[in-house]
Amino acid sequence: MVIQPKKDTRVFKLTASKIVDPAIRHLDYKIDYEQAEAKFFIDTKRVNTKEFIPALKSCLESAYSWDIDYNSFVEATLPSFDEFELELNLRGIIDSILREPKKYLHKPKKPKSKKAGRQIQLVGLKNLSEEITNILSGENQIKDWTELPPNILDAEKFVAEIIASSKELEVEYEVLNWEELNAKGFKLTCAVGQNKRNSYLVTLRENREKHTDKPRKKIAIIGKGICFDTGGLSIKTGGNMTGMKFDMTGAGLVAAIFFALAKNKFSDENEVIAVLPISENLIGSDSIKVDSVIQSYGGKFIEISNTDAEGRLLLAEAISYASKDLEVSEIMTVATLTGAVGYALGKKYAGAWSSSEENWKKFNALAEYTGEYVWRLPLDKYYLEKLKSSIAELKNSATTGAGGASRAATFLAEFRDNKEFIHLDIANVSSTNNHSNTALAPLFKTIYFYLKGEGNLVK
The missing domain is CATH 3.40.630.10 (Zn peptidases)
Structure with a gap:
C-alpha cells in the first residue's frame, strides 16, 4: 500500500544501514508504513555524492516528515564521506525539500501550526557546522x-x-x-x-x-x-x-x-x-x-x-x-x-x-x-x-x-x-x-x- 506523503503527517524514522545482504541494492530503501520507519541501504565502498543525493531525496519524498538518525549515516558512509561532507549533503537535501518560493496572494492562506507543517530533522547532529550554515x-x-x-x-x-x-x-x-x-x-x-x-x-x-x-x-x-x-x-x-x-x-x-x-x-x-x-x-x-x-x-x-x-x-x-x-x-x-x-x-x-x-x-x-x-x-x-x-x-x-x-x-x-x-x-x-x-x-x-x-x- 502506497501512502501519499501529504496525507500521512506522522513523523517517520529513517535509519541508514550498511549492506550485508548482496540481494539488497545499493541506495535502495524500504519503508514500513505501519511502524512509520524506513531503512536506507548503503554500500560504504560505492557511495558517492552524485548518486547519494537523488537517491535520498527520492526516499524522503515517500513520506511527509522525518527524523533522520544522523549517527547511522555517519557509520554507513565512513570513510567515503567525512562528517563535513555528510553534513553538507544531508542539510543541503533537507533545505532543498523544505524550501518553497514566495507566493503573492490577495488572501494568503492561514499559516499552519508548527505541528502540522512538514518537518525533516537530523537527530544526533549536535553541533552544526557554521561554514555549512553560511x-x-x-x-x-x-x-x-x-x-x-x-x-x-x-x-x-x-x-x-x-x-x-x-x-x-x-x-x-x-x-x-x-x-x-x-x-x-x-x-x-x-x-x-x-x-x-x-x-x-x-x-x-x-x-x-x-x-x-x-x-x-x-x-x-x-x-x-x-x-x-x-x-x-x-x-x-x-x-x-x-x-x-x-x-x-x-x-x-x-x-x-x-x-x-x-x-x-x-x-x-x-x-x-x-x-x-x-x-x-x-x-x-x-x-x-x-x-x-x-x-x-x-x-x-x-x-x-x-x-x-x-x-x-x-x-x-x-x-x-x-x-x-x-x-x-x-x-x-x-x-x-x-x-x-x-x-x-x-x-x-x-x-x-x-x-x-x-x-x-x-x-x-x-x-x-x-x-x-x-x-x-x-x-x-x-x-x-x-x-x-x-x-x-x-x-x-x-x-x-x-x-x-x-x-x-x-x-x-x-x-x-x-x-x-x-x-x-x-x-x-x-x-x-x-x-x-x-x-x-x-x-x-x-x-x-x-x-x-x-x-x-x-x-
Missing part, C-alpha cells in the same frame, strides 16, 4: 533574489540589495552608474542599458586591511546581471520572454558566493574579487540599434548584429576591467548566456570552458565532490569564424545557432588578455523550467570551494 544561507539568498518578479527586483533595487549586504558584512564595494561608466569608456555596457540608462558595474572586495598577511592568487569572478531581458530591438517572440527574470542569476550567484566567503573569513589561498555588471535589456526609442558599431572598454570595436546577445557585451567589458584594472591572474565568468547550451546539454549539466587543464581538473573534481553537474565544451577560435565582421573586429552574434554556446564562450575569451579563464554557462540550469517561479543555485558549492581553495576536500 553556504546554505547563500544558496537560499540567490534563490530568493532570482525568484523576485522583475517589477520588484530591477537593476537599481538589485544594486541596493548588494550594497546593503556589503555594508552588513563590512566588505569593500564600488558602484559605477551609467554616467560614470560612459565617461570611463564602458560603451558596450552602457549600450545595453541605454534605453533606461540603468547600467551599473559593482565591484566587491575583501577588506584589504584585514587580509595583508601573505601573497595570494588574485581571482576575479564575474556574474552577468541582466535583471530582465526583452531581447531589445531583436525582441524575444512567443513565450521566449517568459522566465527572463532569471537572467541575473550569474550576478546573484556570484554575489551570494562572495558573501558566503565573507562570512567564512574568505580564503588563505586566493584573493577573490567579485565583478557584477548589472543592467536591463529593454525596448524603447533609445534602445541600441542592430548594425551599430561600438568600441569596447578593452579597445576592440564590436558590430552589434543582435541586441539579444547582450550578456556577452557586459561580460566582455567586465573581463577587460578585471584584467587591466584589477590585475588578476585568473578570471571566471558565470552567466545565463545562451539558449544553445540547453540544446547541447539539456537541463542537467551546466556548460564549462577553460583555458587551463589544471584549473578544469580541479573544478571538475570539486563538482564530483559536491554532486553538482558540469560538462566541458571546446574553447576554440574555430567558433570565431562566424563572428568575423567586414567593418569591425568582431560581431556579437552569428546567423547560425550551431555551436552557439562555444561561440559565446570563445567571444568572451578574446577579452581575457591571456589570463587563466573559466566560463560557466548556466542558462539551462538556472530554474526548474522557463515557466516556473522555482529558482536553482547552479554550481554554488563547486564555485565556493574552488574560490576558497579547498582542493584538499577532494579524495
